[in-house]
Amino acid sequence: MKARPARVWLFDLDDTLHDATHAAIGHTSEAMTAYMVEHLQLTAAEASALRQHYWHRYGATLLGLVRHHGVRPAHFLEQTHRLPGLESRLRTSAHDRAALRRLPGAKFVLTNAPRGYAMRVLDTLRLSGCFDGILCIEDMTMFGHHRPKPDARMLRHVAARLKTPPSRCVLVEDTLVHQRAARSVGMKTVWMQRYLRGAFHDRRQSMKVGVHPCPKPAYVCARINRIQALRSLWCIRDDLPR
DSSP states (O other), X not given: OOOOOOOEEEEXXXXXXXXXXXXXXXXXXXXXXXXXXHHHOOOHHHHXXXXXXXXXXXXXXXXXXXXXXXXXXXXXXXXHSOOTTHHHHOOOOHHHHHHHHHOOSEEEEEOSSOHHHHHHHHHHTTOGGGOSEEEOGGGOEETTEEOOTTOHHHHHHHHHHTTSOGGGEEXXXXXXXXXXXXXXTTOEEEEEOTTOOGGGHHHHHHSOSSEEOOOSSTTOOEEESSGGGHHHHHHHGGGSOO
């Protein structure tokens, strides 16, 4: 009998592996708004509204700026992810770090963040050695165009690049629209809720630690609030909803 391909875990970075809401997201949003004020000659209010519009429409502010304003991706990413003092704000769970090291299967970071920022986070939190590779926004290109999450074509391309069928991939992610895209190409999906704020805050606080069934939305196979819980998902392997 032909052996099945090994499980491949794809981990988002921000608000999945670390508390990015505390460490980086507000600072990055401010930097993006400031960049748009300077380079597009907008007011701060106009730039903030346009930034959010592009994020909701394209999944990444960068795509809207490239498509509609001719912004150079490398320049935008470097300017907006300098984040002075980032290392002092970073935090994650030591238990999660240990659980990642023990988790069977190949493990990759799949993030819409630029490589320089991702490596700063992973190195500071001593997570770099937990992964077999890192796929950042610079790697998410097809036919000369950036296609970050939630682009389904890119997710298929990632599976092909890793030489595994999408059905053997598990995306661990805090953003539901990315999970929906992953399920559409046949990947398993695990919703990380450890760092959720806002609309899901009360639900997160009421959860017991561990794995929780999540029948809705239907494209979410399981929900967790700690990395340790993934071990039980590995143990049941193909019992994850298809």
